[in-house]
Amino acid sequence: MSDYVDLHGNAQSFGDNDAQREVRANDRQYVFHSWSAQGAINPLPIAKGEGVRFWDYDGNEYLDFSSQLVNLNLGHQHPRMVQAIQDQAARLATIQPAVANDVRGELAKRIVERSFEGARSVFFTNGGADANEYAVRMARQHTGRQKVLARYRSYHGSTATAITMTGEPRRWANGTLDAGVVHFEGPYLYRSPFYSSTPEEESERALAELERTIQLEGPHTIAAIILETITGTNGVLVPPPGYLPGVRELCDKYGIVMICDEVMVGFGRTGEWFAFQAFGVNPDLVTFAKGVNSGYLPLGGVVVSEEIHKSFEDRAFPGGLTYSGHPLACASGVATFDIFEDEGVMEHVRDLSERVIAPRLAEFAERHPSLGEYRGKGMIWSLELVKDRNTREPLVPYNASGEAAAPMNAVIAACKSAGLWPFAHFNRLQFAPPLIISEEDLVKGLDILDEVLNIADSYSTEA
Numbered sequence: 001m002s003d004y005v006d007l008h009g010n011a012q013s014f015g016d017n018d019a020q021r022e023v024r025a026n027d028r029q030y031v032f033h034s035w036s037a038q039g040a041i042n043p044l045p046i047a048k049g050e051g052v053r054f055w056d057y058d059g060n061e062y063l064d065f066s067s068q069l070v071n072l073n074l075g076h077q078h079p080r081m082v083q084a085i086q087d088q089a090a091r092l093a094t095i096q097p098a099v100a101n102d103v104r105g106e107l108a109k110r111i112v113e114r115s116f117e118g119a120r121s122v123f124f125t126n127g128g129a130d131a132n133e134y135a136v137r138m139a140r141q142h143t144g145r146q147k148v149l150a151r152y153r154s155y156h157g158s159t160a161t162a163i164t165m166t167g168e169p170r171r172w173a174n175g176t177l178d179a180g181v182v183h184f185e186g187p188y189l190y191r192s193p194f195y196s197s198t199p200e201e202e203s204e205r206a207l208a209e210l211e212r213t214i215q216l217e218g219p220h221t222i223a224a225i226i227l228e229t230i231t232g233t234n235g236v237l238v239p240p241p242g243y244l245p246g247v248r249e250l251c252d253k254y255g256i257v258m259i260c261d262e263v264m265v266g267f268g269r270t271g272e273w274f275a276f277q278a279f280g281v282n283p284d285l286v287t288f289a290k291g292v293n294s295g296y297l298p299l300g301g302v303v304v305s306e307e308i309h310k311s312f313e314d315r316a317f318p319g320g321l322t323y324s325g326h327p328l329a330c331a332s333g334v335a336t337f338d339i340f341e342d343e344g345v346m347e348h349v350r351d352l353s354e355r356v357i358a359p360r361l362a363e364f365a366e367r368h369p370s371l372g373e374y375r376g377k378g379m380i381w382s383l384e385l386v387k388d389r390n391t392r393e394p395l396v397p398y399n400a401s402g403e404a405a406a407p408m409n410a411v412i413a414a415c416k417s418a419g420l421w422p423f424a425h426f427n428r429l430q431f432a433p434p435l436i437i438s439e440e441d442l443v444k445g446l447d448i449l450d451e452v453l454n455i456a457d458s459y460s461t462e463a
Helices: 018-030 079-091 102-113 128-143 160-165 169-174 199-217 243-254 306-311 327-342 345-367 402-417 439-457
Strands: 046-050 053-056 061-064 119-125 147-151 181-184 222-228 257-261 285-288 300-305 371-377 380-388 423-425 428-431
Touching (some): 102 119, 102 327, 119 128, 128 147, 128 160, 128 257, 128 300, 128 306, 160 169, 160 181, 199 243, 222 243, 243 257, 327 345, 345 371, 345 380, 345 439, 380 402, 380 439, 402 428, 402 439
Parallel strands (some): 147 181, 147 222
Antiparallel strands (some): 053 061, 119 300, 371 380, 380 428, 423 428
């Protein structure tokens, strides 16, 4: 019995063989990797994935606690997703976006119906970065203004406007590709930039800071405020009570478009179709990607409000993509909705989050001095690791590298050695498993994290 099938359709067994050597050689010779010094990396070749696991060519098994890049909401090789793509390919593999297509229209309809009150249409893109690019373009065209406000501790993509809006170190080396972007501080109670002591104070002070920024920049110059509804990579920062409604009020007050970036947290990740639905707000534009079809094919988009849609009734929208609403990608998107409903995915996420994850992390906090704070919602959580819980000194410095990053590197290596693929950033050990994970596998992953935190504890002043 074979372990996997190689590129040439040959059945193979795990181990050091020609198939693995070919993968390694081709990658190192011909593939240019993102966010990397090409000579300093040695990417792990992966042979196959199934459900919530994947395997390298040596047969090492990994429990996928990151959903790859927080996109694999329905897990690896979901048979209904694969079948939907195969069926669509058999009847119409591709067609240009200027014509009407049944599966494209069906997916747009389902997204609009499950998004926000006042939603009207969907503009499809190839992923999250270009979704944010086009949302900003819509806001600028709609308002006739140019500036966009974006938060620090955010990630919006690596294309020109998206990387400029990003509020973390990946932006730095790229310069200012869009001069119309202005950054502001958002709420982060554990490390409050406003010296707040309660969630309510943090919300009030963060909103006051945002309004000061609006006034100092000139409200009449600001087209949009873009924010990750729940900050993803940069800490899983859940907004405090009143914050998102307060942003909505400021947008209404000054005629500014509110853009919710739901690329990472949309489509069930937090136990809602879209994360903003838990906070009582209706944005003007919503960007999405990742979970809409678990990344089985490149797909993203912008949900557009009725008001903004009407801006382009009698004038052309200046933008488009060859693969906008690609039939194969949309077919897997439609299948996603069917699977969510037939398999009770949303209910499953909420149940495991409340009954298993939150209580277990509370136990971690009692026993591990390196765990300064845990926070999250649904199937996306962050463990903020510290050297000292009294001073809240991070386990590693901000944007650490080299020897300074050694403690976190040890934690990450321990996860992988134990068969758990983590989602980590700076001093935070985060996790976001596929939404279909069983309780048994979830507990197994949490058990590994529990053990791994002992390594972080060894660096703690309380150890």
